[in-house]
Amino acid sequence: MNSKDRFSEQQKAKVREIEEILKTFLPKEEGYQKIIMEAMEYSLLAGGKRLRPMLMQETYLLFSGGVKRKEDADALHSFMAAQEMIHTYSLVHDDLPAMDNDDYRRGRKTTHVVYGEDMGILAGDALLNYAFETAALAFEDRTADAAKVGRALGILSRKAGIYGMIGGQVIDVKETGHEVSGDMLDTIYKLKTSALIESSMMIGAVLGGAEDADVKAVERIAGNVGHAFQIQDDILDVTGQEEALGKPVHSDEKNKKTTYVTLCGISEAKRIVEEKSREAISGLKDLPGVNEYLEQLLLYLINRER
C-alpha cells in the first residue's frame, strides 16, 4: 500500500471512530419535543469529512504524546462533538430560504425542507445551544481540570461568534453582489473558514496540555491551513472537474463572486497556497511533539483536488 492509500485508509477509520463518538452525544429521541431531536440527528449524521473534530483529536494527540489519557477522554470527546454541532448548525441556518435557500446538501434534502422552515430555524438553534450543553458536560467529569475546560470553552465560543464564523457569514451575506477588496476577502476567509479550524486545533492543544505560547503557534498554523484551504477552493472552482468535486464548477464566475483567482489570477493564487502550506508545515514541525498523520491531514486539506 502506498502512503497515499495508507493515509486514506487511516482517515476512513478515524471518521468512523468520530461518528461513533458523535452518536454517544446525541440526545435521546423522546418527549413531546421529539421532532427536534430527530431533526438534530438528521442534520448531524448527514456525512461529511468530520474535519474539525479530527483536527481537534489529532492536535490533542500531538501534545499528549500520542495517547488519549484516561482523564482527558471525556472532555476531549465532548468538545469534538460540540464543535461538529456548531459546524452543523451553521450549515442548517445557511441553507434556510432567507439565506442561501438550498434544498439539497450532499445529495440529501436540507433540514428545513424535511422538517419545515420553523423547525429548521429551531433545529439550528438547538444544535448551537446543545453544543455548549455538550461541552459543559466536561465540568461534570470530576477528573477534568475545570480551568482547562473553561479555557477550551472560551475558545469554542469566541471562534464561532461575531469575531469568528458568524462574523464571516455576516460580511459574506452583506457583501453579496458588491465588489469586495482583497482585505475584506481575507477577513471573510479568516472568519468564515479559518476560525473553526483554529478553534478545533487550539482546543485540542489546550486539552492536551499545551503551553500558552504553543496554543498561539497552533492558532497561526490553523490560520494558514484555513486560508490555503479556502484559496484552493477558489482554484478548484476554475480548474476542477464537476464529477470529482460533486458540485458545479465555475459557480464563482456565474455569481460574479470576488475570489483569489479573480483578484490575482490562478498562478499567483497557487503560489499563495504553496506559501501558506509551507508556513503551516514548518510551524507544525517546530511544536514540541510529532503527529505524522496530522501533517498528512493538513497537506491533504490544502492540496486536495476535490
Next chain:
Amino acid sequence: MNSKDRFSEQQKAKVREIEEILKTFLPKEEGYQKIIMEAMEYSLLAGGKRLRPMLMQETYLLFSGGVKRKEDADALHSFMAAQEMIHTYSLVHDDLPAMDNDDYRRGRKTTHVVYGEDMGILAGDALLNYAFETAALAFEDRTADAAKVGRALGILSRKAGIYGMIGGQVIDVKETGHEVSGDMLDTIYKLKTSALIESSMMIGAVLGGAEDADVKAVERIAGNVGHAFQIQDDILDVTGQEEALGKPVHSDEKNKKTTYVTLCGISEAKRIVEEKSREAISGLKDLPGVNEYLEQLLLYLINRER
C-alpha cells in the same frame, strides 16, 4: 410612600442598574461585520423588565448575605448578561416570518424588519453564541472558582435548550392548531416559561455559594413561579384591560388556543395560581437567608394585573 410604591421605585432602580451592566458586555461596533453588533444592541436594548437577570442577582444576594462579594461580581454580571442575551435571541427568532411573523415588539420594529430576514437569523445566532462567550469570560477572571462557574454554565445551557426553552418552543410550534392535553400544556409552560426563570435563580444560588440541596429547592420555587406566571397570563387574556396589558385581550380565544382557562375555568385557574404562589413563598422562607425584595418580586410576578 406605601410598600407597593416603594417596591416599584426599587424595581426601577434595579432595572437601570442591570441595563448599565448589560451595556458593559455589548460588543464594540466595529469591523466589516459591524452591522451584526448594531442588530444585537438594537435587540438587547429594546427595554423590558429584565426579570431574568434581576432574579439571578436577587437569588445570589439571598445566599451571599445581601452583599455582592468582590470575587463574585464579574462572574455574576457576565451570567446576568448572558441570560438576557439568551432571552433576547429567543424573541428575535420567534418574531421571524417563518415563526410568529411579528413586525412589532414593545412598539418598536422587530429586528428582522429593521435589518432584513437574513440578518435577523444571524443576529439571533450571534446573541445565543455571544451569551456563552460572555459567560465564559468568568473563566478568565482568576479570582472566580472555575468549578462553580462550570456548574453555572451547565445550568445556563441546559435550561435554554431542548430540555428547556427551545423544547417548549418546539412543542408550541408543532401543536399550533391542534388540541392540547393538560399534561402537554404543563410541559409547554414548564419548558417555555419556567426553564429560564429556574436557571436564572439556580445560577444566582450557585454563584452565591448555595449547597446542592438548596439549589434544588430554588429550582422548585422558580418552577412554581414560572407556572403561576404563565397561568396568570391566561387569566389576564380573559379578564385584563387591553390598555393596561399593552396587548390585545381575548387573543387566546380568537386563536383557539388551549389555556388553563379553557381547560379548567377561571376560578380553578385562579385557585392554582394561589396555590403555586403559596408554595413558592413558603419554599423561599425555608431557604437559609432572607431577601425581602425577592419575595415581593415573586409575588408581583405571580399576581400582576398586566
